[in-house]
Amino acid sequence: TPAAADVDSDEFQIGEMSIEEALAHFNTSKDGLSSTEATARVAQYGLNALPEVEVNKCMKFLSFMWNPLSWVMEAAALVALCMDNGPTPWVTGYNPDGLSNPLPP
Structure with a gap:
């Protein structure tokens, strides 16, 4: 599995990789992840979701001005x-x- 530093580094260019290299880099296959591997990665990295941001409606209204x-x-x-x-x-x-x-x- 790739480390966070590998994904964020300048050396990591997925657009320049072949399909096989990308699959090997992310430790997966063309068929995708198994259920157990997906569960393990969710436990390790967390869900692939953005945090909810609470927006103050009054401040949003005032921002229009x-x-x-x-x-x-x-x-x-x-x-x-x-x-x-x-x-x-x-x-x-x-x-x-x-x-x-x-x-x-």
């Missing part, structure tokens, strides 16, 4: 919110009706 166009749109929304056709009358004290109570209704 991480680009320059979204930044410009968010800045424009903040400017529009701050401007809102000028300062509100209750902030400036301006009262177009001449009433004594400048607070909004």
Whole structure:
């Protein structure tokens, strides 16, 4: 059976091997592995599966807004919110009706 270093090394080029060399390298045959050999390799190397990655849905949603166009749109929304056709009358004290109570209704 091949060691992990053999598989990861630069010397290991399966594309340059013949079929017989590749079968010998992985210690198998053209018929595949027997059930006992497959069980032994699963016990030795583990399952051939990628680990599940937990994705935070909130962070995934926020990642859609991480680009320059979204930044410009968010800045424009903040400017529009701050401007809102000028300062509100209750902030400036301006009262177009001449009433004594400048607070909004």
